[in-house]
């Protein structure tokens with residue numbers, strides 16, 4: 001489904017019911033990209049896991065060398081063949097409670113080389129795009145009544161989803177408890193009309209929907225990465241590691257990513273230095289020179305989400321898959337009426353108690369036509 005129905009590519013299928021409660025009515029279920037982990041609490045952790053888990057083979061970097069000069073702010077990702085996916089991380093340090101079943105089987109994938117933005121797209125970069133084109137993001141456009149049948153007119157106002165921590169403990173199975181639809185939230189006002197990005201030029205832009213990201217990428221002569229490209233890049237040539245830098249979440253005690261410390265969602269100790277979004281590149285890059293491939297903000301990928309994507313790929317007679325672009329459609333059994341796009345990398349809201357999707361092989365998903373204040377993007381260029 002689309003929130004505003006502006007793009008044929010993300011139009012809901014005929015007869016689909018736009019889940020009003022998701023965005024306009026009650027707040028957030030559709031667009032809150034954090035994974036519910038109901039299933040996880042029912043599962044028992046594995047007895048043991050080896051580093052990286054089973055099924056990984058070495059990454060073989062492609063022969064393609066970069067041609068020409070690097071585009072500004074981009075680094076060359078050599079491409080090659082790698083093992084894509086995630087072993088069950090439960091029981092590992094910072095492994096979280098979710099078995100991550102949709103990230104298996106681990107399977108071999110080839111991607112061609114490409115350029116990738118060294119960081120998430122920043123507010124300053126997005127402002128340059130808006131200044132040049134006059135582009136108005138989806139969060140700034142009034143929702144159309146026909147897209148939200150039955151919605152009270154007072155709810156048909158521009159806005160976005162904002163993380164709104166509760167005052168006290170809440171069950172982690174109900175993400176309504178910490179997401180709110182906030183009128184007036186947009187990329188210039190990430191948490192609502194009284195907020196601002198003044199002095200935050202280097203923060204990743206948020207409150208941008210999938211089509212907003214594509215519009216930026218088109219203007220910049222780039223595109224969104226496929227999920228396979230994103231994971232190949234995030235792994236930085238390592239094979240089967242838990243994180244973009246290796247298997248130790250805090251090597252030498254050092255924080256390597258902006259995630260959540262404390263008891264999510266009410267207690268945020270910000271031990272890593274950032275209670276919310278961090279300016280880009282405040283944490284070390286991976287071996288390819290990419291910053292913030294774990295944590296900070298989720299990053300949009302081009303692919304549709306399905307939980308069986310990897311199973312289909314592993315069963316294909318053509319091995320390894322070459323430059324896969326994901327399935328032709330979306331299905332999320334947790335919210336069957338909604339189309340979802342891939343999100344990767346987790347955000348500053350990810351915690352080992354909830355949604356440990358800073359783990360490099362894990363997958364996220366999000367309703368594409370809504371913005372929120374923990375989803376951004378970066379681009380690639382062939």
Ligand SMILES: [Ca+2]
Pocket residue numbers: 258259260261270271272273274275276348
């Ligand atoms: Ca943090």
